[in-house]
Amino acid sequence: MTAGSGNPSDDELFESWVGDLMTIQTQVVEVHHHRELWTETVAAIRGQIANVPTGTPATWLNHYVRLYVDGQMMALRRVVRGGPTETTLGRLLVQLEQRPDIVSKDRFLEHARRLNSDPAALDGGRRQFESDWDDGTGHLDKRVVGKDRNDLFRQLKKVIDWADQTIAHIDFNGPPAAPTFVELDQAIDATGHVFQRYAQLLTGGIWYEVTPIAPANRTALFAKPLFVIP
Numbered sequence: 001m002t003a004g005s006g007n008p009s010d011d012e013l014f015e016s017w018v019g020d021l022m023t024i025q026t027q028v029v030e031v032h033h034h035r036e037l038w039t040e041t042v043a044a045i046r047g048q049i050a051n052v053p054t055g056t057p058a059t060w061l062n063h064y065v066r067l068y069v070d071g072q073m074m075a076l077r078r079v080v081r082g083g084p085t086e087t088t089l090g091r092l093l094v095q096l097e098q099r100p101d102i103v104s105k106d107r108f109l110e111h112a113r114r115l116n117s118d119p120a121a122l123d124g125g126r127r128q129f130e131s132d133w134d135d136g137t138g139h140l141d142k143r144v145v146g147k148d149r150n151d152l153f154r155q156l157k158k159v160i161d162w163a164d165q166t167i168a169h170i171d172f173n174g175p176p177a178a179p180t181f182v183e184l185d186q187a188i189d190a191t192g193h194v195f196q197r198y199a200q201l202l203t204g205g206i207w208y209e210v211t212p213i214a215p216a217n218r219t220a221l222f223a224k225p226l227f228v229i230p
Contacts, residue, residue, distance in 0.1 A: 096140060103133070162179055
């Protein structure tokens with residue numbers, strides 16, 4: 001804390017951002033993991049359509065699709081948008097935009113040095129900061145953060161509107177235009193990309209994978225039919 005002020009020091013504020021980043025990482029990875037399993041499962045269900053009698057209702061597929069869509073859209077809303085007391089990617093970007101002076105090239109390289117002290121690696125890190133984030137004075141350019149935040153919210157607007165007005169609430173004006181699966185995928189990708197980009201900035205260059213490696217035996221449960229067909 002700054003002496004006599006009760007406010008966090010620059011170092012404490014920076015470390016709180018790193019902590020928020022780790023919380024956000026869990027949520028971002030979960031969204032990507034759900035997409036991975038959903039894609040695989042739906043492909044398997046659709047692959048069995050030719051093996052069932054004509055006219056068999058798509059009850060399970062429709063049920064699973066609705067669960068996936070509702071869950072993913074609410075998760076993206078939770079990860080990206082929230083109030084001043086909530087840990088979200090959007091709030092983190094706002095804080096960086098408000099205090100770009102805390103994120104300097106020197107601080108970035110200090111963290112990079114902990115990862116790899118090789119001079120060539122540090123030179124690469126220096127060039128990355130200068131090309132991606134530098135405002136020309138060795139500090140974070142708030143205009144870059146603002147553009148990334150605006151682009152992210154523009155990319156997710158349709159998804160968040162649908163989550164607000166159709167899943168979380170029932171808008172008396174009726175639902176907005178429904179996002180397509182392509183738009184949902186693009187929203188997931190955009191969220192993952194922005195997370196990875198700012199994880200690099202705050203950790204000195206760590207590139208976090210957002211899609212986990214699913215266990216090789218994940219389909220073993222389905223080796224035998226789940227239901228007995230009369």
